[in-house]
Amino acid sequence: MMQQLRASRRAIASTAAFLALTLVTLAGGYVVSSAAQTSALPRAQAARTLKVNDTGYLHLLHASGSILSEVGSVSGTLPGTASVRLDVGETVTASFTIHVRGGGSITGRGSAILHSSGRYSSFAGTLSVTGGTGRFAHTHGAGKLYGVIERRSDSLTVQTREGMLHY
Amino acid sequence: MPAATQASAPTAQALATHTVRLSAAFSPERLGAGTTIRFGLQVSTPAGHEPSPVTELQVLLPAGLSIATSDLGLETCVPSKLEQSGLAGCPANSLMGRGSAAAEVPFGTAFVTERAPLTLFSGPLQDGHPQLLFFASGELPVLADIIFAALVLPAHAPFGGLLNTTPPLIPSVPEGPDVALVRLQTTIGAKGITYYERLKGKTISFHPRSILLPKSCPHGGFAFAAHLTFQDATHASAGTAVPCPRSR
Numbered sequence: 001m002m003q004q005l006r007a008s009r010r011a012i013a014s015t016a017a018f019l020a021l022t023l024v025t026l027a028g029g030y031v032v033s034s035a036a037q038t039s040a041l042p043r044a045q046a047a048r049t050l051k052v053n054d055t056g057y058l059h060l061l062h063a064s065g066s067i068l069s070e071v072g073s074v075s076g077t078l079p080g081t082a083s084v085r086l087d088v089g090e091t092v093t094a095s096f097t098i099h100v101r102g103g104g105s106i107t108g109r110g111s112a113i114l115h116s117s118g119r120y121s122s123f124a125g126t127l128s129v130t131g132g133t134g135r136f137a138h139t140h141g142a143g144k145l146y147g148v149i150e151r152r153s154d155s156l157t158v159q160t161r162e163g164m165l166h167y
Numbered sequence: 168m169p170a171a172t173q174a175s176a177p178t179a180q181a182l183a184t185h186t187v188r189l190s191a192a193f194s195p196e197r198l199g200a201g202t203t204i205r206f207g208l209q210v211s212t213p214a215g216h217e218p219s220p221v222t223e224l225q226v227l228l229p230a231g232l233s234i235a236t237s238d239l240g241l242e243t244c245v246p247s248k249l250e251q252s253g254l255a256g257c258p259a260n261s262l263m264g265r266g267s268a269a270a271e272v273p274f275g276t277a278f279v280t281e282r283a284p285l286t287l288f289s290g291p292l293q294d295g296h297p298q299l300l301f302f303a304s305g306e307l308p309v310l311a312d313i314i315f316a317a318l319v320l321p322a323h324a325p326f327g328g329l330l331n332t333t334p335p336l337i338p339s340v341p342e343g344p345d346v347a348l349v350r351l352q353t354t355i356g357a358k359g360i361t362y363y364e365r366l367k368g369k370t371i372s373f374h375p376r377s378i379l380l381p382k383s384c385p386h387g388g389f390a391f392a393a394h395l396t397f398q399d400a401t402h403a404s405a406g407t408a409v410p411c412p413r414s415r
Contacts, residue, residue: 064199065381066233066327088235090296090321090328113295119241151238152364 052077052143052163054098058084060154068149070156074098077163078106084158088149090114092123094158104134106165110145121149129165139167185219186211189405191391194358196412198384201237201377203264203356204228208393210349210403218271218278218347219397223333224317229389229409230327231381234297234319238375239263239357240289244300249314254286254302260362260375263287266353268303273343281305281346283313285353296320299330299355313337325390336398345398384411 058072061083068086073079080100087093092112099105112125129141143163149156188209193202206226212218234240244257264287271278283305290298297319305311317332337346357377363370388408395403 063236063379065231065379066236067231067381068236088233090319114235114292114297115295117235117240117289117292117297118243121235149235151235151241154236 048167050077050141050165050167052141052160052165054078054160054163056082056084056098056156056158058082058156058158060156063154068154068156070154072156076160078165084156086149086156088121092125092147094127094145096127100136104132104136106132106136106139108141112145112147119151121151123147123149127160127163129163132167136165136167139165141165141167184213184401185395185397185403187393187395187403187405189391189393189407190352191389191407191409193380193389193409193412194356196380196409198380198412199382200380201357202380203354203358203377204232205352205354205356206391207266207352208350208395208405210347210395212347212349217273217344218349219399219401220336220345220347221334221395222336222398223331223394223396224351225332225394226317226330227322227326227390227392227394228328228330229391230322230325230385232327232378232389234263234289234355234378237357237378238362239355239360239378240297241362241375242289243291244288246290246300246314246316249288249300249302250312253304253312257288257300257302260364261288261290262360262362263289263299264354264356265359266351268348268352269350270305270337271347271349273339273346280349285351287353287355290316293318301332301353311337325385325387326392380412 054074054076056072056074058070061069061071066087066089070084072082074082078100080098082096082098084094084096094110097105097107106129108127108129110125110127112123114121114123116122125145127143127145129139132139141164144161147158191206195202240261240263242258242260244261248256266285268285269280269282272281283303286302288300290300299317301315303313315332315334317330320329320331322329339346357375360375361372362375363372388410390408392406
């Protein structure tokens with residue numbers, strides 16, 4: 001019975017990921033520009049703007065009331081691992097940290113509106129990047145947020161689209 | 168507009184003032200665990216006055232609870248199918264709770280209390296808001312199925328959600344007053360509910376995960392409130408709180 005349930009949840013997670021992928025076609029991210037301030041301070045880094053399109057596949061770590069805490073991997077422009085805290089009420093609010101492969105992390109928050117109910121709860125909204133560490137210290141940015149929660153397993157597939165990151 | 172307030176005051180005083188009593192409970196009462204919410208409304212009418220039908224009902228639910236983090240409502244019930252086929256028109260996996268309702272039905276020169284079982288289903292989102300469908304099936308003295316929808320809307324602290332509904336007016340005898348809701352109690356939760364899923368060609372039943380209580384209790388307990396508007400333009404409100412469960 002437990003094996004069946006586990007198998008079912010794996011199948012569901014795959015289905016959720018597929019659904020999310022069909023929601024949005026990802027465009028590749030790319031470094032767009034660097035600013036002109038190059039010589040004011042010897043140690044100053046050139047400001048950069050990065051167009052970000054990432055997808056995260058997360059699983060439930062723990063739940064409390066309306067709060068889901070999820071962790072998982074992120075692929076796309078800034079691959080790495082992510083931890084997300086979702087408050088799933090009448091609207092969805094999220095705070096997240098992405099530990100980017102190669103060093104540094106990005107933190108931010110988002111809010112979204114539910115677009116479907118039932119087994120797969122999809123939502124769409126916006127996110128803002130509020131800070132970071134390492135090479136992403138002082139980073140800021142914004143983008144669109146899409147996601148699907150598979151409610152039997154609480155697995156979460158989340159995407160950023162048209163994200164612009166300044167760091 | 169003080170003048171208008173003064174002018175309308177005698178009219179308001181002349182109307183019957185309904186009172187409402189709100190009760191709420193969790194079962195089980197354990198922080199961090201799944202629970203079933205039970206709430207009830209009891210409307211009282213002053214002696215010598217006819218009960219007035221409820222035209223708008225708002226129930227405020229505590230913050231920190233969410234249907235979305237439970238298994239409840241894995242499928243949704245289409246209101247038109249519920250109207251056409253009754254309970255059989257809704258998928259088993261859209262069942263959200265059960266309860267009962269009572270209404271005062273004018274019958275001759277008196278009012279008769281009609282009791283009806285109540286069933287809650289998850290309805291489709293409406294403008295991004297979750298929706299609950301209430302189905303009451305009355306038999307005596309009036310045979311009637313009543314369906315009304317409640318939207319789950321955002322609410323200000325200390326509340327986390329607002330169930331907002333406008334129950335339909337139910338006509339009674341010709342030229343008589345409409346049927347008046349006087350009691351409603353229901354659960355929202357997985358207690359006594361079985362869902363089904365297909366697995367390797369077989370249908371398997373399971374007990375859906377219920378609404379999670381947060382791991383910490385808000386100051387003063389879990390607050391509930393209700394606001395009712397009646398056909399005679401009067402209002403009644405009530406509030407209650409489920410006390411914080413003791414640590415175990």
